[in-house]
Amino acid sequence: MKNGEQLKYSRLADELKKKILDGVYRPGEKIPSENELAADYQISRHTVRKALDLLTREGYVYAEHGRGTFCSELAHRGKDSRNIAVVMTYLSDYIFPRVIQGIDQVLTENGYSIILKNTSNSRTVEARCLEELLQKDIEGLIIEPSKSDIFCKHGTLYEKLDQNGIPYVFIQGCFAQMEDKPQVRMDDYMGGYLVTRHLLDLGHQNIMGIFKADDTQGRERHRGYVAALQEAGIFYNPELVVWFHTEDRASKPVSAVREIVARRKLADGVVCYNDLTAMKVIKTLEEEGLRVPDDISVTGYDNSFIAENFRIKLTTIAHPHEKLGETAAALLLDLIRGQSENAVRQVVMEPELIIRESTRAKETEKKLLSGQTDEQTSERRYEAACPMTGWKQKGDLC
Amino acid sequence: MKNGEQLKYSRLADELKKKILDGVYRPGEKIPSENELAADYQISRHTVRKALDLLTREGYVYAEHGRGTFCSELAHRGKDSRNIAVVMTYLSDYIFPRVIQGIDQVLTENGYSIILKNTSNSRTVEARCLEELLQKDIEGLIIEPSKSDIFCKHGTLYEKLDQNGIPYVFIQGCFAQMEDKPQVRMDDYMGGYLVTRHLLDLGHQNIMGIFKADDTQGRERHRGYVAALQEAGIFYNPELVVWFHTEDRASKPVSAVREIVARRKLADGVVCYNDLTAMKVIKTLEEEGLRVPDDISVTGYDNSFIAENFRIKLTTIAHPHEKLGETAAALLLDLIRGQSENAVRQVVMEPELIIRESTRAKETEKKLLSGQTDEQTSERRYEAACPMTGWKQKGDLC
């Protein structure tokens, strides 16, 4: 080329792109016709077409036969993959399938598809997933952070998402330094309060707490546990509180329960991190010769399949399951469509106490509670409220 | 266009594409130069270039300045999206999460991602999914057909997949007219045989069968049930066989059991389509005053969470769960990499009988079976074999 710098068509393409990005041509507006551009830039119409071809493929403009060439809407610019990435800690365990189900339902209704990733709750894998997804054509991201209580080292990856204009929504929990980002989660503080308060109301005084140390949920549920004890004027006994991690989640709760039973600690109730933990705890207690709920009450959390179908049906906290996924998907769609300027960006879902068979009033209290038989099989639900936060009450408990 | 059919450049593009797919031009081979093509097809070089531009963008060819235009390697052809579509009937129910987990594990290891779709077991939704996926950039497809026993009307969609060179693998079942396509499934015939044979070995003679009518699994399990009865020389009693459909899956098994109990039919065993059905059947039987397994034995199928954790642990058939997904994913990767010419294209996984608490020998038989206590809680596993197919035997049953 005589022109030392650049080819004519790509020079034109660059100039037009710049004008579009600078707002000289507004989205939806008609840009000059091929012949006009050819005259303006003193090049052939064929060359103009080649430049416009580039811009069309890159999504900056679109042509309509007989009408003209138009500047694309911001939304269409670049991506129209209609793919949303969903990054979860686990796929098959427990409650996640139903959350994914909820996400899928809303996204499918809106013509989007899910690209599914799982991190096995590993920070390293999560980073690798995000890098991989940045290479792909995604319009948004729903992510359940792994080990959400540990400091997030890969904030740069989220910055890249921001730079690329890819909105994201956290579910379940979120990194401390991302607290202002869009997210959907349960009020785990309230949930922890509710189960503990329930045990207190049944007359229990020495309540064990078993929590997961490396995520927000565990910390929040523990806070609720503490608040309920404080409210009841009961001394917080660190010896009755067990913290476990992802790595020792299989062994720690079991060994801790055994130890406490062996030491003849006077526990008459156990608040568990979730239903899975509760099931393990109950099995362990029974192996140690204790009966649930006769000798000791145990609560779960999440109202998972286990809670309803385990031999001893679990008193637990209802997890929104599908609803959580649906809400997160709807929020993300709002963000994608740019309707989030003044809309809600954070949703906290209210927990609900479900009373089943794993908890029972202490013998000394039974006389006081009238009208309740031990043989109740039908479950009872309460949306109770914590007086400390001033929520309105539903149900007759609390 | 005067030419009623097609534009010249897209006609040339199609012809070249066909020659490439037919192997006239081998991967890496040089195709005729632009001038040669222009002369051959009696069109201008410009038009040839437009056609080649299309093929380049679709990944069929690549040009090298001064050297020529070359046929792409198979691997590079078209896609490098690294996306695999996974179409399931249900996402959150039952065993599917674990199958997806297995698929995800293998695909992630190989740098692929899952695009997840669910059909709610509806044929219409399945067609819509496939159309949507054809628009996207997918390198392969794993699909669990919905209502697999009903004739497949949308074979054209699968033809399109073939045309685009997108390989697909069926899991669980497959349409009758697609029997020669790559697939991974359980030997449901053998599974049905094993549970029925188990009940017969326990001394049961009047065995109900409850099967799903609108999928391959149900039909095959029924065939196994029939084979076991025949082998034992027992008359096939149609009154003891119940067929239900997706639509009435919640009500039909329950009402059928009630009816049979009400008519005082002499059933002493029930072969159920799956664990979920078995759980419902057991609950219904107990409501009707029968004890399981004392009065009547019930078998499940799939070895799902229910089987292990229901109040009465279910005798069932082990479902490969993750393994099924892993196998399907591995097969699909082979197909994508073109290593399937002489490799296995169909995998049938062997079922395994797991004996738990929902089946027990009839009183009259108990004396004959020595060394077995009624109180056994530890489960026993058998890979039994059907003499009719000549499989080798494992375990001590059969």
Added chain:
DNA sequence: TTCAATTTGTTCGTATGTATC
């Protein structure tokens, strides 16, 4: 190393078809 032939890449000019207003 040079040079000519081949091949793709860029650009211009022109003509015609067809959709929109």
Added chain:
DNA sequence: GGATACATACGAACAAATTGA
């Protein structure tokens, strides 16, 4: 119907890269 604008097509020329004599 006429003007405008994009879509298809042909012909020609030159530039730049590669290859092999």
